[in-house]
Amino acid sequence: MSDRINIEEIFAENVFTLSTMRQWIPAEAYAEVTNVITNGGELSGKTADVVARAMKDWAVKHGATHYTHWFQPLTGITAEKHDSFITHPNKDGKMLLEFKGKELIKGEPDASSFPSGGLRATFEARGYTAWDITSPAFIKEDATGKILCIPTAFCSYKGEALDKKTPLLRSMDAINVQALRIVKLFGNTKATKVTPSVGAEQEYFLIDREKYLQRTDLIYAGRTLFGAAPPKGQEMDDHYYGCIRERIGAYMKDLNVELWKIGVTAKTQHNEVAPAQHELAPIYETSNVAVDHNQLVMETLKKVAGRHGLTCLLHEKPFQGVNGSGKHNNWSLTTDNGVNLLDPGETPNENIQFLLVLACVMKAVDTHADLLRQSASDVGNDHRLGADEAPPAIISMFLGEQLEDVVKQLVETGEATHCMEGGVLETGVSTLPDLLKDATDRNRTSPFAFTGNKFEFRMVGSADSIGDPNTILNTIVAQAFCEAADRLEQAEDFDMAVHDLIKEYMTKHQRIIFNGNGYAPEWVKEAERRGLPNIPTMLDAVETLTTEKSIALFEKFGIFTRAELESRKDVLYEIYAKTINIEAKCMVEMASRQLIPAEILYVRELSDAVISGNNAGINTKVQKRLLDEVNGLLEQMQDALDLLEKEIVAARELKDHKERAFFYRDRVKTAMEALRAPADALEVITDKDIWPLPTYGDLLFEV
Ligand code: ADP
Ligand code: MG
Numbered sequence: 001m002s003d004r005i006n007i008e009e010i011f012a013e014n015v016f017t018l019s020t021m022r023q024w025i026p027a028e029a030y031a032e033v034t035n036v037i038t039n040g041g042e043l044s045g046k047t048a049d050v051v052a053r054a055m056k057d058w059a060v061k062h063g064a065t066h067y068t069h070w071f072q073p074l075t076g077i078t079a080e081k082h083d084s085f086i087t088h089p090n091k092d093g094k095m096l097l098e099f100k101g102k103e104l105i106k107g108e109p110d111a112s113s114f115p116s117g118g119l120r121a122t123f124e125a126r127g128y129t130a131w132d133i134t135s136p137a138f139i140k141e142d143a144t145g146k147i148l149c150i151p152t153a154f155c156s157y158k159g160e161a162l163d164k165k166t167p168l169l170r171s172m173d174a175i176n177v178q179a180l181r182i183v184k185l186f187g188n189t190k191a192t193k194v195t196p197s198v199g200a201e202q203e204y205f206l207i208d209r210e211k212y213l214q215r216t217d218l219i220y221a222g223r224t225l226f227g228a229a230p231p232k233g234q235e236m237d238d239h240y241y242g243c244i245r246e247r248i249g250a251y252m253k254d255l256n257v258e259l260w261k262i263g264v265t266a267k268t269q270h271n272e273v274a275p276a277q278h279e280l281a282p283i284y285e286t287s288n289v290a291v292d293h294n295q296l297v298m299e300t301l302k303k304v305a306g307r308h309g310l311t312c313l314l315h316e317k318p319f320q321g322v323n324g325s326g327k328h329n330n331w332s333l334t335t336d337n338g339v340n341l342l343d344p345g346e347t348p349n350e351n352i353q354f355l356l357v358l359a360c361v362m363k364a365v366d367t368h369a370d371l372l373r374q375s376a377s378d379v380g381n382d383h384r385l386g387a388d389e390a391p392p393a394i395i396s397m398f399l400g401e402q403l404e405d406v407v408k409q410l411v412e413t414g415e416a417t418h419c420m421e422g423g424v425l426e427t428g429v430s431t432l433p434d435l436l437k438d439a440t441d442r443n444r445t446s447p448f449a450f451t452g453n454k455f456e457f458r459m460v461g462s463a464d465s466i467g468d469p470n471t472i473l474n475t476i477v478a479q480a481f482c483e484a485a486d487r488l489e490q491a492e493d494f495d496m497a498v499h500d501l502i503k504e505y506m507t508k509h510q511r512i513i514f515n516g517n518g519y520a521p522e523w524v525k526e527a528e529r530r531g532l533p534n535i536p537t538m539l540d541a542v543e544t545l546t547t548e549k550s551i552a553l554f555e556k557f558g559i560f561t562r563a564e565l566e567s568r569k570d571v572l573y574e575i576y577a578k579t580i581n582i583e584a585k586c587m588v589e590m591a592s593r594q595l596i597p598a599e600i601l602y603v604r605e606l607s608d609a610v611i612s613g614n615n616a617g618i619n620t621k622v623q624k625r626l627l628d629e630v631n632g633l634l635e636q637m638q639d640a641l642d643l644l645e646k647e648i649v650a651a652r653e654l655k656d657h658k659e660r661a662f663f664y665r666d667r668v669k670t671a672m673e674a675l676r677a678p679a680d681a682l683e684v685i686t687d688k689d690i691w692p693l694p695t696y697g698d699l700l701f702e703v
Contacts, residue, residue, distance in 0.1 A: 005257060014062065014139040015263035016055055016148075024054035037134050038193065038336075040173075048101025055137055056085055056099035059148040064139050067099060069107035069129035070149040072164045073114040074571045076378070076465050078295050079154075081109050082147055104150060105131050111154075111162060115574065117567030119160050126157040132165065135289045138262045142303060151292050160564050164467030167559050168288055171474035172196060174557040175333070178481035182360075183335055185488050185498075186353045191335035196474050197454075199284030200294045201268075203325035203462050204301055205276050205313040206248060208703055211694040212311040216594075220586045221579075222315040222463070223380070225672070226595070228680040229321045230697035234274050242271045247703065248278065251308045255280070258300050264293045273389075274323040275700040284330060284454075287470045294327075294466050310703070314463040316380030319696055324384040325462030329469050332454035333357075333477075343453040349406045349416035356498055358407075359505035360480035361455065362397065365448060366512035368476040368553070369395035370533050370544040372448070373459070375472040377538035379579040381461035386536065389519075391447035391459055394527045394534045396514035398446030402439035404515055411507045414499065445518035475559050480505075482557075539665055542572050542658075573657040580664035580672075584648050587672055591641045594692045595679050599634045602690045606630060630685065633678040640675035647671045 018037075022030050029050045036043055043051070059067070066082040073079050085097040111127025129152035137150045154163035161167050172195070179194035212218050217225040244252065252269050259266040265283035272279045280301070282293060298314055305312040317324035333341040341357045348354055365372060372395050376385075386392035399407065402420045409416040425437040443449055447459045460469050484501055491497030511530040516523060527534060535541045544550060545565045554560040560568070606627040613620035647668045654660040683691055 005253075007260060010257060011260045012263040014141065014261045016058055016137040017263065018136070020058065021051070021054065024058055025050050033133065043101070043105070043133070045101055048105050050101075052099045052101045052104040055104065055148065055150075056097060059137075059139055059146070060085065060097060062139055062146060064146040064148045066145070067103075067148040067150060069109065069131075069152040071109075071129050071152045071154040072291075072295060072465060072467060073154055073162060074117075074164065074568070074575075075115060076164070076463070078299065079109070079114070080147070080149065082144070107152065109154075111156065114154075114162060115571040116156065116162055117570035117574070119156055119162065119563065119567040127154060127162055128157070129154050132169065132288060134169075134286070135292050136263065140262070160561065160567070164465045164471075165288065165291070167471045167564075168291060168467050168474075170559045171471045171478070171557070172287060174478040174559065175474040175481070178478040178485060179333055179335075179341065181485035181489070182356065182481050183339070183341070183353070185485065185494065188335065188337070188339065190337045191339070193336040194333055194341070195336070196287040196470065197284045197332050197334055198287040198290035198466065198470055199282060199330040199454075200290060200297075200460075200466050201279055201281040201328040201330070202294065202297050202301070203272055203277060203279045203327065205274070205318050205325065206251065206278060206305060206310045206703055207276055207313065207699050209306065209309050209311045211699055211702075214694050215699075216590050217583075217586050218311070218313070218318070221583045222313060223318045223383075223583075224320065224696070224699075225583055225587045226590065226676055226679045226683070226693065227320065227696045228683040230695065230700065232275075232697075232701070233322055237273075239271050239275050239277070240273045244269075244271060244278075245703070247308065247310070251304060251310060252278075252280075254307065255300060255304045258304055259297065262296060262300075264296055264300075266297075272323070272325075274319070276703050277323065277325065284332070287331075287474070291465065291467045291470060298463070316378070316461040316463060317383035319700065320383075322696070322700065323389045324380075324387075326381075326384065326390055326458060327460040327462050327464065327466060329457040329460050329466050329473075330451070330454045331457060331470065331473055340453050342450075342455065344403065347419055348403060349409070349419040352498060352502075355406070355410070355416070355502050356484060358399075358403070359502045359509075360484055361477055362509040362512055363483075363505045364476035364480040365395060365397055366509040367480075368472070368550075369512065370535060370541070370547070371472050371476065371550055371553075372457070372469070373533070373535050374541035374544045375468040376447075376457070376459035376461065376464070377535075377541045378461045378464045379538060379576055380463055381459075382537045384461065385459060391445060391518050392524060392527075392534070393536050394518075394524065394532055395447055395459075395512070396518065396523075396527065396532065397455075397512050398443045398449040398515055398518075399513055400439070400441065400443070400450060400515070403450060404513060407506050407510065407513065410503055411510055414503050443515060443518075446514070447518065471559065475553060475557055478557055479553055537665065538572070539576060539661055542569050545569050570657055573661040576661040577651070577657065577664045580668055581648065581651065584644060584664075584668050584672055587675055588641065588645055588648070590693075591637060591675060591679065595682070596634065596637060596641070598690050598692045599630060599637070599682055599686065602686055603627065603631055603634060605687070605690070626685065630682065633682045636678040637675065637682070640671065640678065644668070644671040644675050 029047045032047045066084045068080040068082050070080050087096055087098045089095050107129035132151045132153055135151035140147045140149050153166040156162055176194050183191050256266045267283045268281040270279055301312040344354045345351045384390045406416045406419055420439050422437045422439040425435045449456045488497055551562055609623040610620045651663045651668050
């Protein structure tokens, strides 16, 4: 790659954007495509053929040899099966490349090996992928060559969703319909569509690949299962926003180019709080495209790392005692005539539409705090939430002083007559200008914070898809809009009715607002007093999917059927059990084959030292003391290992997925911790040449 990067030239060069499509297909076909994108419906067979041929010709011109329906099964990552464009050679032996409309629109991967939670038995293996015409096709470039990727949704033979995309698209439809009702009530008759926008800030760790390869736990589990704290952690605050080291800089440069080529608007990059931790944020875009792009960001982060002798860890908690990684899901709603429904304007107290939207979001988040929390849960995030580095597992909303004050006025008097203003920030330096400041400070500890013209849902885990959180957000807000519109459309006096409704919703749901320190232990007590749900772990959250309240919500807006919800629960229990099982077996392997053998060598070395010291007639107090300590810990480790092995066997005997998952959480994880403790204690007193693993210090500070 040359050193000079021309962003304009490379941006989206591997994307079949609408403007590219317009150059490659006739005007009437293009008009049909844009109509379907805006208004839904299906392409005619003829136009589908035209688009498919153009897509293929464009892709082949760019060097693509294969195409794939690219989808997002419930594994949380993406799936692809490549088919080349080649066909039967004709009788002259000439090859004609082919890609038909029906291949573009529909695929039929063998679905039997993807998680379905019982929705589809293996003998009913049919699954279909359907082209998501609203997310552009792109060419993925890697060692396989160049592959045309067609973003798709993945459903069973009976149309049940088997992925993260289908429900998201359904939820976008739902919020579009309901939000349009709201804006119409306020006289915006020109808007024909309301779209949720999402910007997902992605945190990640980069470590040296050679060292990564020496850690079985990182290879199998993506996180360290053993490891003592290094002498220095993040206490000096010297990594956050710190100068980016050369090796990492070269990586980021390469990463940006790769992302820009596939149309991902990589915008912001910086060092994060923990050593070896970094962040990337793209510019926000329509939520389904943002979900696709976040998957591509995660994939590209990993792929590019390999080229730089690095490994990217996306796990929520790769290192115990060191800040983990999350993903901030910034969310807003915009009409197609350019109104952001979450923009309060200069004087929010006078912006009635905004206040109604705010009241509805408060109602949605309060009513379905449990679902929102569930949507941000995954196995890795259990290590992070509430651990003094991320929001607790309690959902609350931060509004900031200005809006909180407006809400208070409305609740107390029914009128909001004034609002706080930003004012001027005096720097006290004659050569610096005074700055206009925002009316509201930030709060970094809130799980759901209003940040100017969007909400930032900060609970999501770094390795997780943002599909679920956005499906939930769209759906719960759609419901609140729907209920508000039902009332307001019937009202005789609209102004009075909207005034009453805002007051009613804000009064009823003000308990969800919390502007204080979300990391403080007092908040947990206060939240309990307010009756807010505190759902500590992923498993505790699973059942929220099928409460009567949730089923009614999802069925009303056509997001999930009861059967789909049941199946998703089953998949979650299974994923949990399987993940912990892998971690536990990995610990067994490391303890049996690396740590215990190493300590036996060390014990022998120390014993030899005691014997030879005694023979030489010197005082062997130090040698003896260390020998006893090491041997004692070694014994503890062996006992803990024996117990862990027994627990793994016992867990596997449980057939019920839910019961098994809880057993892994309560028994297997406890046994894992009991094995880790003596091992970590041994690490810090064992001869560096004997300890078989790169330490936290090696991994975090020697990248
Ligand atoms: P922060 O200071 O919280 O990091 P940024 O301004 O960097 O905030 O924005 C973080 C993310 O939020 C980016 O991905 C950005 O594109 C996105 N974002 C900004 N405005 C909106 C909006 N109206 N709707 C959704 N996302 C947005
Ligand atoms: Mg942010």
